[in-house]
Amino acid sequence: MMDKxxxxxxxxxxxxxxxxxxxxxxxxxxxxxQFLNLPRDVFETGQGGDLRCQFTNSHCRSAFDFLKDEFxxxxxxxxxxxxxxxxxxxxxxxxxxxxxIDSGGGWHVDSKIEAQFxxxxxxxxxxPDNGPFIFVQKSKALAEDLPMYSNNxxxxxxxxxxxDSSDIIEITGGAGTCVLADxxxxxxxxQIQSGTRCTFTTYFYE
Ligand SMILES: [Fe+2]
Numbered sequence: 001m002m003d004k005x006x007x008x009x010x011x012x013x014x015x016x017x018x019x020x021x022x023x024x025x026x027x028x029x030x031x032x033x034q035f036l037n038l039p040r041d042v043f044e045t046g047q048g049g050d051l052r053c054q055f056t057n058s059h060c061r062s063a064f065d066f067l068k069d070e071f072x073x074x075x076x077x078x079x080x081x082x083x084x085x086x087x088x089x090x091x092x093x094x095x096x097x098x099x100x101i102d103s104g105g106g107w108h109v110d111s112k113i114e115a116q117f118x119x120x121x122x123x124x125x126x127x128p129d130n131g132p133f134i135f136v137q138k139s140k141a142l143a144e145d146l147p148m149y150s151n152n153x154x155x156x157x158x159x160x161x162x163x164d165s166s167d168i169i170e171i172t173g174g175a176g177t178c179v180l181a182d183x184x185x186x187x188x189x190x191q192i193q194s195g196t197r198c199t200f201t202t203y204f205y206e
Contacts, residue, residue, distance in 0.1 A: 001019065001021075001022075002017070002019055004071075004074065004075060004078070007019070007075055007180065008075060008078055008079060011075070011079050011117075011180060011182065012079070014137040014138075015135065015137055015138075015139070015140060015181065015182045015185040016135050016137070016169070016171075016179065016180060016181040016182065016185070017179075017180045017181075018171060018173060018177060018178075018179055018180075019177070019178040019179075019180070020173060020174070020176070020177050021174070021176050021177070022121070022176055022177065022178035023121060023175075023176040023178070024176055025175065025176065027062065027176065028123050028124075028175040028176050030062055031060065031062035031063070031066075031121075031123050031200065032123050032124070032198060034059075034060040034061065034062055034063075035053075035056065035060050035062070035063070035090050035123065035198065035200075036092075036198070038053060038056075038059055038060070038090075042059060043092070046091070046103065046104070046105070047104060047105030047151070048093075048101060048102040048103050048104050048105040048106070048189060049096075049099055049100065049101040049102070049105075050091055050092060050093040050094075050101060050102065050103045050104075050189070051091065051092040051093075051094070052089050052090070052091050052092075053089065053090040053091075054087060054089055055087045055088070055089075056087075056088045056089060056090035056200060057087060057088040060090070062200075063088040063090060063200050064088075066088055066119075066121055066200050066202060067085050067087065067088045067202055068085070069119075069202075072085075072119050072178075072180070072202070073085060075117075075180060076117045076119075076204050079115065079117050079182070080114065080115035080116070080117050080182070081114070081115075081206050082113070082115060082116045082117050082204050082205060082206050083117060083204055083206075084204060084205050084206065085202050085203075085204055086202075086203045086204060086205050087202070087203055088200050088201065088202050088203075089200075089201045089203065090198070090199070090200055090201075091103055091197075091198065091199045091200075091201060092196065092197075092198055093130070093131040093189065093192050093196065093197040093198075094192070094196045094197075095130070095192045095193065095194050095195055095196065100191055101131075101191065101192050102131060102188065102189040102190060102191045102192060103131060103133075103189030103197070103199070104187075104188055104189045105151075105153060106153055106154070106156075106188055107153065107154040107155070107156065107158075107159055107186055107187070107188045108148075108151065108152045108153045108154060108186070108187070108188065109143050109148075109152050109154075109183065109184050109185065109186055109187070110152070110183035110184065111152070111183070111184055112143070112144050112152070112184065113184060114184070115182050115184055116182060116183045116184050116204070117180070117181075117182060117183075117204045118180070118181050118182070118183045118201060118202065118203065118204065119178060119179070119180050119181075119201070119202045119204075120133060120178065120179040120180075120181070120199055120200070120201050120202075121176075121177075121178050121179075121199060121200040121201075122173055122174070122175055122176065122177040122178075122179070122197075122198075122199055123175055123198040123199060123200065124175050124195075124196060124197055124198045125173075125174050125175050126171075126172055126173055126174075126177070126197055127172050128170060128172060128190070129192070129193040129194045129195060130192055130193070130194060130195040130196060130197045131189050131190050131191070131192040131197040132170050132171050132172045132173075132189075132190050132197075133170075133171045133179055133181070133187065133188075133189060133190075134168060134169065134170050134171065134187060134188050134189070134190050135168075135169050135171060135181055135185060135186075135187045136159070136163055136167055136168050136169070136185060136186040136187065137167045137169055137185070138163075138167050139163060139167070139185045139186040140182070140184060140185050142162055142163075143184060143185060143186055146158055146162065146186070154186060159186070163186070170190065
């Protein structure tokens with residue numbers, strides 16, 4: 001496992017950090033079992049057509065554990081003022097041939113504040129086809145001045161024009177991969193082309 005110092009270094013240098021095998025298969029299966037058995041009415045449809053359960057931590061023990069994860073909270077504290085773990089949003093991105101679905105509704109920044117820490121847990125294996133998180137490293141400096149439309153969304157044309165493709169990182173990983181990211185950098189969930197992606201996302205505020 002990476003130590004805290006390396007994680008903070010990655011966060012400060014690139015805006016994100018990937019910790020593989022943060023949860024083992026058993027933890028992921030248990031979380032999925034709890035999460036996928038929640039009643040349909042706790043879910044809402046997100047901006048990208050995905051399904052979201054706000055405060056999954058109130059419904060699932062495993063999401064509660066992710067919210068209260070001390071190691072991640074310590075990193076959040078060291079990274080930014082935005083370090084109070086507020087809630088876990090459980091997300092399901094499921095392929096539907098009749099609809100374009102992603103998590104988040106395309107390229108965007110969550111906010112334009114100094115820094116916003118967020119942690120993600122992949123509960124399923126996430127490959128290039130089932131909606132990986134895509135993050136634009138080095139995008140922080142430019143983010144504030146990019147043309148945006150509804151709710152801090154950014155067009156594909158702007159991305160192509162302003163960023164080098166080598167800085168656009170598609171984050172794939174097995175179930176149990178934990179992704180820490182500063183969501184004031186440009187990011188999106190890739191449009192899903194097959195299968196299902198399930199995640200827990202912890203939102204942190206000042
Ligand atoms: Fe976002």
